[in-house]
């Protein structure tokens with residue numbers, strides 16, 4: 001016995017059992033395979049399910065199905081490959097942000113919540129130009145930007161325990 005996932009022309013997917021693949025072909029061509037949802041006889045093989053039916057029968061995840069249908073592998077492998085690339089990118093990003101934090105801490109003065117005030121002093125020449133970092137609210141950051149003061153908001157990653 002072999003089980004096929006079948007698909008009608010309206011994309012209803014259902015399962016049907018056949019003694020072998022030739023039987024499916026014969027029955028489909030004879031119009032004996034009918035979609036249980038809409039009654040369509042225009043039925044094609046969607047994907048072949050594993051011959052050994054498990055409890056996931058009819059509920060196979062797309063990723064599982066990819067193994068049964070090599071021609072669809074590129075599409076099905078896409079998300080997995082993308083996820084891998086994303087995690088690599090995330091790792092790279094974390095590394096860069098950590099370096100940025102190190103750089104800022106070494107080269108800039110921490111001014112805490114006086115950030116906006118200090119930034120203005122520097123911008124308006126009341127204070128010698130130097131790099132500062134600290135905390136500021138979104139509203140303040142926007143005001144600074146409106147005044148033409150360059151501020152950068154960076155995700156401040158906690159240090160890794162090492």
Ligand SMILES: [Zn+2]
Pocket residue numbers: 008009010011012035036037038039040
């Ligand atoms: Zn149908």
